[in-house]
Every structure is written in C-alpha cells, then in structure tokens.
Amino acid sequence: MNGSKGSGGALRRWVQSPIFWGAVAILVLLALNVAKDPGYLAISVNPANGNLVGNLIxxxxxxxxxxxxxxGMALVIATGxxxxxxxxxxxxxxxxSMxxxxxxGADPGAAFAALGLALGIxxxxxxxxxxxxxxxxxxPFISTLVMMLAGRGLAKVITGGQNTNAENGLFRWIANGYVFGIPVVFLLAAAVVVIVGLVVRRSALGLMVEAIGINPRASRMAGxxxxxxxxxxYTLSGILAGVAxxxxxSTVMTVDVSRTGYQMELDAILAVVIGGTALTGGKFSIAGAAVGALLIATLDKTVLFLGVSSSATPAFKAVVIVVLCLAQSERVRAWFVRRRRAEGAGQPGQLPQTALLKLAGERKETEA
Structure with missing residues (x-):
C-alpha cells in the first residue's frame, strides 16, 4: 500500500513538473506537423554518406x-x-571567427585558432x-542591456559593417558534420549540457548559486x-553564447552582423522559464532549460512547416508559450481541481445528490 502511494506521489510530482509539460508541448507540436504530413517524423539514411536525415534531425x-x-541564462537567472x-x-x-x-585560409589549425579567439572574446x-x-x-538588466548594444556595434566594427564569409572544412564540420549519423553540433551541445549539469548538481556550486538568488545577504553571512x-x-554565460x-x-560559414543572434536572448529566457527556472532567482533546472530549448527549436520548425506568415509568427509563438505557462501554473491547476470537485459535489450552495437522497429518506421515516 505504501509503495503504491509512493509511486502515485512520484507520478503526481512528475506530472506537475515543468519538464513534463514541456515534453507534452513538444509532442503536441510534432502531432500537429504529423497531421499535416504523416511522414513528418520519418528518419532515413542517406545512402551516399550514411548520415541520418529527417525533420527530427x-x-x-x-x-x-x-x-x-x-x-547560461538558467545559471544567470538563478542568481537573480x-x-x-x-x-x-x-x-x-x-x-x-569569420x-x-x-x-x-582553410588550414585545420586556423579553425582551432578561430574557435579560441571567438570563445576568448x-x-x-x-x-x-x-x-x-x-x-x-x-x-543586471542595465549592464547586460548596455552590453547588448555595445556587442552588436563591436561586431559591426570587426566586420566593417559587412556580411563576412570564409571557407574552412574543419570549422564547417562543427555544424554540418556527423558522428554515427547524428549531427556533431547537437552532440557537442548535449555534451556541454551534461558536463555543466554534473558540475553544478554534483558539487556545492548549484546550492551556492541558488543561495545567492534567494538571499544574497544571508548567503554572504553563511560564507x-x-x-x-x-x-x-556571467563569464560562463558569455562563453556559452560564444559557442552558440x-x-x-559555421552552418553557412557566413556572419550577418544584423541577424546573427538576433532576439536569441528572448528565446533563451523563454526556454529557461518553460523549464521551471524562477525569474526571481534561487531555483533553476538544467534539464528543464534543455527541454525548453528543444521546445523552442520545435516551435520554430513548426512555424515554418505550417507556413505561418512572418508577421504572425510572434503571435503564434506567444500563444503556444502562454498556453504552456498556464498549464504549468499551480494556481490554474488548483482552480480546475476546485471546479471539478464543485461539479462532483453539486452547484455551490447546494447539497450533493447523495446527501439529498439520504435526507429525503430520513424525512419519510420521521413522517411515518
């Protein structure tokens, strides 16, 4: 009995977690695409090189x-x-890098040098x-807002305000290469997420970050x-943004100083919030941020696949995000629970049907 209660409690906590609702939203979007094209989820092997191809890839x-x-945004927001x-x-x-x-030139050593310079700056x-x-x-809002404006200007200074392209096979391989048929870029990103997650959660670093977000003064007094x-x-956030x-x-070996990274900070914040990280600080989820990022990527692909016009794209994304946030809200779920209980017990101010039948029976006995 206790085991069943424990498993039921674990299931309830899992259903109430933001990660669950993020995964549900991804499945809903994929189902929407499948409804338009039954072969949307099909994954095939390219006979020329053995790589996996398909919409999921x-x-x-x-x-x-x-x-x-x-x-990076999850850790920054966790500090408040x-x-x-x-x-x-x-x-x-x-x-x-470009x-x-x-x-x-195309020398392999140049690719490593370009990567080092990009991550260094x-x-x-x-x-x-x-x-x-x-x-x-x-x-933080003011300082990073200043850096947002200054950084875009610095990128224009570096390129002379022009789109810049280059050719380097190894550098292009970062985004377009495959390992065991899976894109290298995703494997690298997944490896970084796992490493950072292990470092943060397997050490006291995560607790200290959360402590700063909850109460900086108390955390300082605690050592x-x-x-x-x-x-x-913030340095780690900068490095991860550099990796991004x-x-x-490296996907197209071209940098567009006006479009590269444009409004990506909004996608990062949305992914973090979807994953359950509190904007007030003190609570964060690496796994939740990863699920949120996958949801944003799926949403972007769904918008293109469904042919939503560019002018309506922000509204479409906003509707999906708002619905998901409402589904995650404890207050909204509590309201539905109260509503369901009220419907089961009868209308407010009325006795349940079973209670009315019992009362009627007692009244007949009294009259007899």
Whole structure:
C-alpha cells in the first residue's frame, strides 16, 4: 500500500513538473506537423554518406545554439540576474571567427585558432558583465542591456559593417558534420549540457548559486562569496553564447552582423522559464532549460512547416508559450481541481445528490 502511494506521489510530482509539460508541448507540436504530413517524423539514411536525415534531425541541429544560451541564462537567472547580451555576444563570436578565417585560409589549425579567439572574446564580454554586476553594483538588466548594444556595434566594427564569409572544412564540420549519423553540433551541445549539469548538481556550486538568488545577504553571512560566483556565472554565460555563435555561423560559414543572434536572448529566457527556472532567482533546472530549448527549436520548425506568415509568427509563438505557462501554473491547476470537485459535489450552495437522497429518506421515516 505504501509503495503504491509512493509511486502515485512520484507520478503526481512528475506530472506537475515543468519538464513534463514541456515534453507534452513538444509532442503536441510534432502531432500537429504529423497531421499535416504523416511522414513528418520519418528518419532515413542517406545512402551516399550514411548520415541520418529527417525533420527530427533538423530540429536537433537547430536546438544546439538555443541549448547553449539557455544553459547560461538558467545559471544567470538563478542568481537573480539576467543576461540580455547573449545574442550580441553570438554576433561578436561569429564575426571574430569569420574575419579571422577569411584571412587565415582553410588550414585545420586556423579553425582551432578561430574557435579560441571567438570563445576568448566572448569570455571577456561575459567577464565585463560580471564585473559591472558584482563589483560596480549595476543592475543586471542595465549592464547586460548596455552590453547588448555595445556587442552588436563591436561586431559591426570587426566586420566593417559587412556580411563576412570564409571557407574552412574543419570549422564547417562543427555544424554540418556527423558522428554515427547524428549531427556533431547537437552532440557537442548535449555534451556541454551534461558536463555543466554534473558540475553544478554534483558539487556545492548549484546550492551556492541558488543561495545567492534567494538571499544574497544571508548567503554572504553563511560564507558564500557572491562576487566571485557572479563573475564566474556571467563569464560562463558569455562563453556559452560564444559557442552558440560558432554553431550559428559555421552552418553557412557566413556572419550577418544584423541577424546573427538576433532576439536569441528572448528565446533563451523563454526556454529557461518553460523549464521551471524562477525569474526571481534561487531555483533553476538544467534539464528543464534543455527541454525548453528543444521546445523552442520545435516551435520554430513548426512555424515554418505550417507556413505561418512572418508577421504572425510572434503571435503564434506567444500563444503556444502562454498556453504552456498556464498549464504549468499551480494556481490554474488548483482552480480546475476546485471546479471539478464543485461539479462532483453539486452547484455551490447546494447539497450533493447523495446527501439529498439520504435526507429525503430520513424525512419519510420521521413522517411515518
């Protein structure tokens, strides 16, 4: 009996978790696509190279940049902050790598050098955000908003305001290569998510990050040094945004300083919120952020597949996100539970039907 109650409680907690509802939303979107095209989920093998091809593979590839920025955003928001500069950092990272490769050529060593430069400058931009928040004392919204504007301008300075392309086989392989038929870019993103998740949850780092988000003063009194942690979290967010920028530009080996990373900070925030991370800080979920990123990628592909016009795309995405957030809301679920109980017990102010029958029977006995 206790075992059944325990399993029932675990199932109830799983159903109430944001991860569950994020997975449900992904399945609903896929079902919507299948309704239009029954072969939407089909995965085949390319006979020329043995790679897997299909819409699901495309979704996995498209989710890689979102996974990176959502991972960094989850940690930043857990501290009670926010990072609005991730899209611009992506542009700077992509611009740096493309400009370097344009002059360095197709040598494999140049690819590693371009990757190092891209991640290095991204780390510096994240470090600047951390310094402004942790040491200068600026509000995270203001400091990262400034970096969002400055980063986009820096990307234009690096490229001279022009779209820049380059050719390098190894660098292109990052986004277009396959390992065992699966896109390399998704495998790299998944590996980063697993590593960061293990480091955060298998050590005291996650608890300290949450402690800062819940109460910075109390955490400081408990021996936690918030400045160093804030510096590390914002720097990591910058590095992950730089990785996302490399993923984005290596797909087509071109950086568009106006479009690369454009509004990606919004997708990152949405993915984090969908995954159950509290915007007030103190609670975060790496797995939830990953599910949210997959949902955003699936939603983007669904919008294109259904032929939704570009002008209506934001409204379509907003409707899906609002419905999902309502499904996750404890208050909304509690309202449905109360409504269901009220319907089962009769209308408000009335006795249940069983109670009325019992009362009528007692009255007949009294009259007899």
């Amino acid at each position: 495309d979704i996995l590839r498209a989710s890689a940049p979102i996974l990176m920025i959502a991972l 902050g926010i990072d609005l500069s991730v899209g611009s950092v992506m542009a700077v990272s992509g611009a740096t 400009v370097f490769l344009k002059g360095a 991204s780390a510096v931009l994240g470090l600047v955000n951390g310094v402004l928040v942790a040491y200068v004392g600026l509000q 936690v040094k918030p400045r160093g942690l804030l510096l590390a979290v 920028g490399v993923f984005a530009v």
